[in-house]
Amino acid sequence: MTPHNGEALRLVAVRKEYGTVTALDGVSLSLPTGTFTAVMGPSGSGKSTLLHCAAGLDRPTEGRVFVAGTEMTGDDETALTKFRRRRIGFVFQRFNLMPTLTVLQNVLLPRRLAGMPVDKARAVATLRRVGLGDRLNHRPAELSGGQQQRVAIARALVTEPQVVFADEPTGALDTRSAREVLALLRETVRRDGQTIVMVTHDPVAAAHADSVIFLADGRLAGSMLAPSPEAVAERLAHLGDDLRVGV
Amino acid sequence: MMFGLALRSLRHRTGAFAAAFCATFLGGTLVMAFASLLDTAVADGVPATSRETLITMAGVVGGWGLIMVAFSVTSTLSLAVRQRTDEIALLKSAGATPAQIRRMIVGEAAALGLAGTLAAIIPALLGGRLLLDLLIDTGQVAPGVQYAFGPFALTTGAAVTFAGSTFAALLTARRTTRMRVTETLLEAGTRSGRTSRKRVVFGLLFLLLGADLAVVTATVMRGEGSDAMQTAGQTSIWVAVGFALLSPVLLRASARLLAVPLAVAGAAGYLARHNLSGRTQQLSGALMPIILFTGIATGTLYMQRVDDAALAAEGLRASVEQDNIKTLNFVVVGMLVLFAAIMLINTLIATTMDRRGEFARQRLTGATPRQVLTVTGLEAAVLTVVGVVFGTVAALCTIVPFTFARTGDPLPDETPAVYAGVVAVAAVLALATSLATTRRALRTPAVEAVAV
Numbered sequence A: 001m002t003p004h005n006g007e008a009l010r011l012v013a014v015r016k017e018y019g020t021v022t023a024l025d026g027v028s029l030s031l032p033t034g035t036f037t038a039v040m041g042p043s044g045s046g047k048s049t050l051l052h053c054a055a056g057l058d059r060p061t062e063g064r065v066f067v068a069g070t071e072m073t074g075d076d077e078t079a080l081t082k083f084r085r086r087r088i089g090f091v092f093q094r095f096n097l098m099p100t101l102t103v104l105q106n107v108l109l110p111r112r113l114a115g116m117p118v119d120k121a122r123a124v125a126t127l128r129r130v131g132l133g134d135r136l137n138h139r140p141a142e143l144s145g146g147q148q149q150r151v152a153i154a155r156a157l158v159t160e161p162q163v164v165f166a167d168e169p170t171g172a173l174d175t176r177s178a179r180e181v182l183a184l185l186r187e188t189v190r191r192d193g194q195t196i197v198m199v200t201h202d203p204v205a206a207a208h209a210d211s212v213i214f215l216a217d218g219r220l221a222g223s224m225l226a227p228s229p230e231a232v233a234e235r236l237a238h239l240g241d242d243l244r245v246g247v
Numbered sequence B: 001m002m003f004g005l006a007l008r009s010l011r012h013r014t015g016a017f018a019a020a021f022c023a024t025f026l027g028g029t030l031v032m033a034f035a036s037l038l039d040t041a042v043a044d045g046v047p048a049t050s051r052e053t054l055i056t057m058a059g060v061v062g063g064w065g066l067i068m069v070a071f072s073v074t075s076t077l078s079l080a081v082r083q084r085t086d087e088i089a090l091l092k093s094a095g096a097t098p099a100q101i102r103r104m105i106v107g108e109a110a111a112l113g114l115a116g117t118l119a120a121i122i123p124a125l126l127g128g129r130l131l132l133d134l135l136i137d138t139g140q141v142a143p144g145v146q147y148a149f150g151p152f153a154l155t156t157g158a159a160v161t162f163a164g165s166t167f168a169a170l171l172t173a174r175r176t177t178r179m180r181v182t183e184t185l186l187e188a189g190t191r192s193g194r195t196s197r198k199r200v201v202f203g204l205l206f207l208l209l210g211a212d213l214a215v216v217t218a219t220v221m222r223g224e225g226s227d228a229m230q231t232a233g234q235t236s237i238w239v240a241v242g243f244a245l246l247s248p249v250l251l252r253a254s255a256r257l258l259a260v261p262l263a264v265a266g267a268a269g270y271l272a273r274h275n276l277s278g279r280t281q282q283l284s285g286a287l288m289p290i291i292l293f294t295g296i297a298t299g300t301l302y303m304q305r306v307d308d309a310a311l312a313a314e315g316l317r318a319s320v321e322q323d324n325i326k327t328l329n330f331v332v333v334g335m336l337v338l339f340a341a342i343m344l345i346n347t348l349i350a351t352t353m354d355r356r357g358e359f360a361r362q363r364l365t366g367a368t369p370r371q372v373l374t375v376t377g378l379e380a381a382v383l384t385v386v387g388v389v390f391g392t393v394a395a396l397c398t399i400v401p402f403t404f405a406r407t408g409d410p411l412p413d414e415t416p417a418v419y420a421g422v423v424a425v426a427a428v429l430a431l432a433t434s435l436a437t438t439r440r441a442l443r444t445p446a447v448e449a450v451a452v
Ligand SMILES: Nc1ncnc2c1ncn2[C@@H]1O[C@H](COP(=O)(O)OP(=O)(O)O)[C@@H](O)[C@H]1O
Pocket: A018, A021, A022, A023, A041, A042, A043, A044, A045, A046, A047, A048, A049, A050
């Protein structure tokens, strides 16, 4: 096994082509364990593609992906699924909960599918932590958007993944629920040392992260530590300029 | 404005409406083909016996066809409407009044019914001609009779398909629009819904009717020879329709019963169990045709075999009238079986494709493609088992009283191979359609499919 020295995610020269479109053009990066990283960039810059390739939802055309030191291998979906389900958690813009299952059953499902022991007490504890201890037997349709997203976060955490990927997790929420969800993500990083990678287009959301990575035209276009909403917005506005200067 | 919206919606929802169109088209073809026998019969110079045969054929078979058409058009249409619960909820929250939504749904159904009827004219003409040739070849109609396709065929066809689908849509629309916005949104989540009391009452009524016919066959028709078919033949149809109407209730109860064996099948069995109890309304759409198919095919085929054997034992040759009945029986079975098979395939494809988002969610939660396939495979297996069980009960309601009336024994001394064949066809249709459609749905990457 490759030693990973506290590295949760590493991408090496990852390229992704869709036909003639180059969505990712040789991206390399390394994210330490226990960090909260936001990925930003204009629409079409490759944010979602980056997330999908890094999370094993899609295969890069070229390049390598390591999660906690283990290389993501296997070409068919079954192999990728087996790789994902013990190492990676997801949170999406649309909460993607199973409508026929209760909140608790939804949270337990990833472990069931992975053939892991179904630890009810743990799941209940996780749901308490996201503030839904009193909603265990409700169905997703009976919850607000913010509550559903918190269930989705609990579900992502229940397999104790090495990285949690979130694609616009606050995109479908009102400001207040969005703030709660972001605070929750941040807390799991602070308290449990969880690693989170979040795609967002909202500078306020990005400011909850430890650092921001900027993407433009499928390439890395800089990063920022300890981001503030204003600084992020400013940087985004001039992302095109930077590129032109850089050429 | 709502009609424009309806047309646009039809164009964008081709998948959901394909099944409903197929049912209207097929129903239109069948009903018009048989109704054209009436046009043929009333022409000048048709011999009296030929005329009688043609009218009986058109009346009896056309009558059953009508019931099947009404059934399949209603079920496919309400499926198409139910699949759009979320869209309707959205329209409502955007300020559309119930009347506007009703007009949209009925507009869609009317357009669909019209298209189905028009498309069915040529196939119905060819089918009717084929029927007449068949009747002439078997000596039941005089050789000189000329085929005609006229006012009877057209009006019945239009009335049944166009009016039938519009009426079905009205019923479904009323149910959907009466719900409040939040209820609709909730139903969009689980799509389980409750079985309407009317449906249960009608289902029980049909079962009672079937039971009554069974008793009549076994008592009044005892010793009446082949005439017992008149009551026995219908019994399995009424009972099967009754069970079909009750299918959500039957499925919910069976799912509870089958929870134990499903628990053995791991995570896939777990999901299948929850889908069967949480999506009963949707899945029971596929249960109905399995019950109808098994019940009517088994019942009618064995009834005919028992009668053939009894005639042979009595040393009698079949008369022209008995030949007519025999043809009728096989035509009815063939038609109903075809209908049920198409309804089954349609419903399974429509519901499975409608679940692409759900499959994608399962995959993103860590289900391998194989696990997703196992879930739908198990669901199809449960549907087959439940459908075959109730279909068999329906068939026995024809077979037992008829065999008793005809021979004095409760069960026929016939090969079980025919039954095995019927069951095998039902199982293969359900499993193959379900698995093939799921496999196709799985081809879309999960992250894309989840947005559907
Ligand atoms: N499945 C796909 N097929 C073809 N092109 C795609 C596909 N997914 C993304 N793209 C293209 O790749 C580029 C990056 O897309 P994406 O990663 O979705 O950007 P972002 O999330 O930053 O908006 C865009 O030009 C987009 O059109």
